[in-house]
Amino acid sequence: MPTPDDVPVHVVPGPRGHGVDLCARQLAAAVGATVVAEVPEGGSGPLHLHVTDRVWGATPEAAAAAVVAVCRSRPTTLTLHDVPQPHDGRALFPRRRAAYAAMARAATGVVVSSSHERGLLARVLGDEPGPRTPVEVVPLPTVTRQDPTSTTAAGAAHRLADDGGRWRRPGRGTLGVAGWVYPGKGHLQALGAAAALARRGLVVDVLALGAVARGHDADAEELVRRGARIGVEVQISGWLADHELDEALRCVDVPYAGHRNVSASGSVNSWLSAGRRPLVRRGPYFEEMARLRPGTLRLVDVAGLPDAVAAALADPASTRLRPGAGLAHDLDDAARGYERFWGRVLLQGSGRVA
Template identity: 45%
Template sequence: MTTSPRPRTTTQVPHHLLIGPDTHGVTRYAGEVAGAAGALVVRDARRLDEGDHTHLHVTDRLISPDPTAAADLVEELARRVRLTVTLHDVPQPTDGPRFHARTAAYARIVRASHAWATNSWHEHALINRWSIADAHGTVIPLPIQGTTGVRADTDPHVLGVFGFIYPGKGHRQVARAAAALRRAGHPVSVRVLGDAAKNHDDEIDELLRTSRERGVPVEVAGRVPEDEVGDALRRVGVPVAAHRNVSASGSVNSWIAAGRRPLVRDGAYAREMAALRPGTLTLFDDSTLVPRLEEALRSPGSTWIEPGTDLGPRLEDTAAAYRSWWASVAG
């Protein structure tokens, strides 16, 4: 089935093809951008007319568990429509055995698309380094929808980690740091706000087992309903984002949107975001996590963003950046 013919202009906002459930962060974000940009949302690619300018937010795992099959489907779509893409979850060596298949898939997706974007220069550099050298995309940072100055009573000795549980997300490191703090006399515990990522249920069992061995209380709260996320993030004593293989982080942005200034593992992406939004992150490395946590426990005000801090870009800024970019590649 196809839609009725529509007049086209070079500055027309492209249709947004949404793939996957709305509970997935990439799909949810794609819908938010579409709404803010005034785009028509399409859930079934068969409803797109030949030659339609179409935008797709891409992570291979949303399209297919097989990166090669995901690239096949994107190439097939690009033969029918004029495709622009935003690349998410870009490949990097910490992907493990799937790394080479993913880099090849993302190279094919870039070549098939009319133009491409990432959410950070860090991700753009990863694409150039590992997938396709000297390709030129644009960068449109993830927006934040939140306010500063809204504070709440906290559970002061709770270290909070938000997001899916999977290897490398940092839960184990936070538990090890909590053990060191408890040995130093701080009665801390760890609260995990999130559930296991697909096929990683064993990570919860392993986290709980090793934490018990270290004498660290760990609470796994499971998935937090969307309308309760802000309150949950404001309730913990110290927010921590310790994941190692960050390409872009919705969980860090969620902390910021809740008015929190999280402790974030140092790296290229973290430094880029700290420069984009000064005063919203506290960086640490492996040698400084415990001292940074001790400082936060002694000075809880340091875990909140100061009123008046600029959290931009906002969603409307992001939509404007997309509209400008789509117009620039319309030829």
């Protein structure tokens, strides 16, 4: 295992509040890594970068150029987030695929956050000859600031009327979607489910618990307008401080994660950390996470979402983790996974693929 002196310096350029930035800082603290905002000048010690192209450059090509330059200067491992998928679009997918392939091949080693994501990366890299960069799967950790069972079932029920405030409305249900607001996150499916329930006489508001992602203000405005057209109230919270987000996650009636093309999800782990058992859109990643953490997710198809929301409203305890529910792979587990990875690729002489 690496000693503290062997742990790579973590380069975390921000922006603060971004999910990748938060993940990077949590993991750096767990392994005792030094965190810097810029690549240190000089020196030859190893570095670790959490990479999504949107953080490291204005374009995929710019991000790849920046990261590859770091990898060629010294031993550098990467955690690749948001691995490209064909659903990125015919124009963007080839550019992102080329960028991620260049970064992965230049790195000393690569971490991804799910086996599903490793499969996506394998397709990105293709069958080109030459040395292969080691790739490790370390799932995104759950981070609990309190015992999650303290917010389960009966333990939470008597508090909701007191601390629900902004997030609970007499006679109206609430369907919450956590994280940045942008197309493909599941808000439209939540709207559709709420509209279907309205036709059954159930009033359900859609709460988007997060800020609007950069460049998507028009999409957010259209989301609210569409809700109004079909008779569903939509509230976008904007940026929430940690204590506000914790309250919201605990107190909405039904938690939902409906990412269309998700390969790893920090927002779902936020629901779990708040003691919630969210409805999640069935797909390879969430099926993998349901196996990792049995009993913590409720897999639903889009067509079955209205019925699932109605069932959750009728049985509030079903939306909360039961006492003893396993939140396998927490920060300590993730730290050990990274330490094993660095021990293998940095301390045992694996060379960079440049």
